[in-house]
Amino acid sequence: MIRLQKLVKTFDGHPVLNGIDMEINEGEIIVIIGPSGTGKSTLLRCLNFLEQPDSGLISIDGDTVDAARAGQKAVLKLRRNTSFVFQNYALFANKTAAQNIAEGLITVWGKSRADALAEAHQILADIGLADKADSYPAALSGGQQQRVGIGRAMASHSKVMLFDEPTSALDPEWVEEVLQLMKKLAQRKQTMLVVTHEMSFARDVADRVVFMEGGRIVEQGPPEQLFSNPTDPRTREFLRKVLRD
Amino acid sequence: MNFDVTYFLEMIPLLLGYLGLTMKMASLGLVFALILAVNMAVVRVLKIPLLDWLVQLFISFFRGTPLLVQLFLLYYGLPQMFPVMVGIDAFSAAVIGLSLHFSAYMAESIRAAILGIDKSQMEAALSIGQSPLMAMRRIILPQAARIALPSLMNQFVDMIKSTSLAFTLGVAELMARAQMEASSSFRFFECFLAVALIYWAVVVIFTQLQNRLEKHLNRAYQR
Numbered sequence: 001m002i003r004l005q006k007l008v009k010t011f012d013g014h015p016v017l018n019g020i021d022m023e024i025n026e027g028e029i030i031v032i033i034g035p036s037g038t039g040k041s042t043l044l045r046c047l048n049f050l051e052q053p054d055s056g057l058i059s060i061d062g063d064t065v066d067a068a069r070a071g072q073k074a075v076l077k078l079r080r081n082t083s084f085v086f087q088n089y090a091l092f093a094n095k096t097a098a099q100n101i102a103e104g105l106i107t108v109w110g111k112s113r114a115d116a117l118a119e120a121h122q123i124l125a126d127i128g129l130a131d132k133a134d135s136y137p138a139a140l141s142g143g144q145q146q147r148v149g150i151g152r153a154m155a156s157h158s159k160v161m162l163f164d165e166p167t168s169a170l171d172p173e174w175v176e177e178v179l180q181l182m183k184k185l186a187q188r189k190q191t192m193l194v195v196t197h198e199m200s201f202a203r204d205v206a207d208r209v210v211f212m213e214g215g216r217i218v219e220q221g222p223p224e225q226l227f228s229n230p231t232d233p234r235t236r237e238f239l240r241k242v243l244r245d
Numbered sequence: 246m247n248f249d250v251t252y253f254l255e256m257i258p259l260l261l262g263y264l265g266l267t268m269k270m271a272s273l274g275l276v277f278a279l280i281l282a283v284n285m286a287v288v289r290v291l292k293i294p295l296l297d298w299l300v301q302l303f304i305s306f307f308r309g310t311p312l313l314v315q316l317f318l319l320y321y322g323l324p325q326m327f328p329v330m331v332g333i334d335a336f337s338a339a340v341i342g343l344s345l346h347f348s349a350y351m352a353e354s355i356r357a358a359i360l361g362i363d364k365s366q367m368e369a370a371l372s373i374g375q376s377p378l379m380a381m382r383r384i385i386l387p388q389a390a391r392i393a394l395p396s397l398m399n400q401f402v403d404m405i406k407s408t409s410l411a412f413t414l415g416v417a418e419l420m421a422r423a424q425m426e427a428s429s430s431f432r433f434f435e436c437f438l439a440v441a442l443i444y445w446a447v448v449v450i451f452t453q454l455q456n457r458l459e460k461h462l463n464r465a466y467q468r
Contacts, residue, residue: 050368076374084372090365094387094465104373107383136465156373 001026001191002160007056007067009042009215016042017053018215024160027189031202031223034212035238040195041087043212044162047193048082049075060159080108083153087165089145091137097148098124098133101155109156123151127181143174147181154185161185163194199242203227211235253435256426260439263419264447270340270418271405277344278404279397282351287381289352290359300352307349313410316342320414339411347404351397358393359385391462398455402448409444419443 002024009017016039024030032040045051046067047058053067060081065074091100098120105116124130127147137145146166153161163182167175179201186192186205196202202209203223210220211232219232227243230236285300307315320338324330362385370380412421419440427436 048372050371072376076376079372080374082372084369086365086369086372088365090363090369092366092369092384094384094391096465103370103383104375107379108374136467138466138468152369152373 001061003057003059004047005057005059007043007046007058008054009039009046009051010054016215017046020056020215020217022210022217024191024193026159027191029186029192029205029207030194030210031206031208032193032195032210032212033197033199033202033238033242034218038213039215040212041164044084044164044193044195047160047162048079048084050084080156081159083156083158083161085146085149085153085161085163085166087169089137089142089149089169091140091145091148091152093137096134096136097129097140097144097151100137100148101151104152104156119155120151123154124148126154127151128177141174142170143177146170146174146178150178150181150185154190160191160193163192163196165195165197167196167198197242199227211238213238249432249435252430252432253439256423256435256439257443259426260419260423260443263417263422264443266336266417267405267408267419268447270336270343270408270411270416271401273340274343274347274404274408275401277340278348278351278400281344281348282355283386285348285352286355286359287378287386289356291377291381304349304352307346308353312342312346312407313413315346316410316414335411335414335416339408339414339416343404343407343411346407347400350400354393354396354400355389358389361392362388391459391466394455394459394462398451402451405447405451406444409440 002022004020004022007017007020007022008015018039020039020043032043034040042051046053049070052070055068058065058067058078060078063077063081065078070078091097092103095103098117101120101123102113102116105111105119106113109116111119121130121133124133127150129144129147129151132140132144132148137148140148150161150166166182167178170178175198179198182192182194182201183205194201194206206223208220209223209226211218211226211230211234213234219226219230219235226235227239230239285304288296288300316339319342320333320335324333359381366384366388367377367380370384371377375383408418409420411418412424415421423436423440427433430436
């Protein structure tokens with residue numbers, strides 16, 4: 001369904017993605033792991049053009065975008081096919097939880113205000129925050145904010161949801177509720193690409209785990225295989241460090 | 246000291262009659278200045294080619310020259326060069342001059358406020374599929390308004406007071422009237438004290454309004 005070919009991104013001449021090739025199938029849950037600074041987040045951000053890749057091809061359902069010369073229309077289309085969950089939640093600070101979820105439905109998908117808010121309330125019920133519809137982000141806990149962030153991403157019914165370290169900024173007490181919600185989405189076969197340090201989530205939920213280092217995909221496979229039988233020494237080294245307990 | 250209390254007290258209602266014109270100038274000026282300023286700020290933040298350069302030139306000129314000079318240039322100078330402008334009346338010239346002058350300052354305040362918004366707000370808006378301009382309008386500017394409010398209010402207060410310069414173009418506003426009264430009665434102190442108190446009172450009222458507005462805009466940020 002989604003295909004990346006030779007995706008390259010440099011910052012000030014410094015390579016961050018060294019030609020990423022990847023295929024994502026419909027309903028697949030992919031978890032990307034690896035040391036910090038190896039381009040995991042950049043890969044997600046390139047996928048919906050929060051960063052413009054230097055070169056490479058991105059295809060979603062046969063629509064291919066040449067990253068180097070993507071026009072505004074192509075970028076917009078790509079963004080409508082993907083949704084993004086941010087590490088720091090990035091909820092619209094001037095809008096309530098319901099308005100955060102309804103915003104895209106109104107301004108991007110052309111729904112009426114009433115319809116959009118009704119749908120937002122449904123999503124809030126689904127993520128267990130029906131009673132917080134009228135709360136502003138400042139009045140929500142970190143875990144609640146991130147759940148609304150996921151709800152906002154759910155609203156666009158996009159082909160793939162991109163999660164950029166969704167639990168890294170959370171106090172430990174809120175991590176579980178966010179992971180639970182992500183598991184719920186995974187059970188519904190929502191296609192997901194997740195960058196995370198939560199190894200248990202990767203092990204329990206992922207269909208495929210991708211290990212990245214130095215802007216490259218070093219190794220990938222089903223979690224059982226990658227965690228218990230990594231072939232590349234760099235993967236072994238990384239897993240030894242993060243799974244030491 | 247011979248302060249003529251009766252004359253002073255008579256002066257106040259008489260001058261208040263001219264406050265309407267002053268406020269009309271200031272509020273029209275505010276509306277035009279804000280419209281200009283928001284657009285200029287967005288042009289500068291999004292770094293729109295060419296326009297960005299023009300806006301910088303505009304801001305530099307209107308911040309770099311005195312308002313009085315700008316008003317004279319506009320009202321007495323430009324019609325000599327461009328005959329279409331001969332018909333412009335003093336009131337319109339004053340409003341235009343005030344708008345242009347204060348828009349330059351307001352644009353910089355708004356730009357600074359926009360830059361103060363965490364960049365993830367823009368990213369989140371883009372990620373749900375909004376265009377940069379729509380993100381500005383729906384997400385960034387409403388938040389920037391809250392941050393810019395105190396300095397915008399400062400500039401509006403400055404604008405109210407600067408309407409007094411319109412009397413040099415012959416607009417019969419508050420200051421012009423006081424000047425006329427004073428030169429016929431020679432009671433300069435009473436006249437100008439009355440004017441000063443009226444401006445002061447107006448500014449105090451607007452400061453109260455600002456406090457309320459700030460509270461209103463802060464409601465989304467209460468824990």
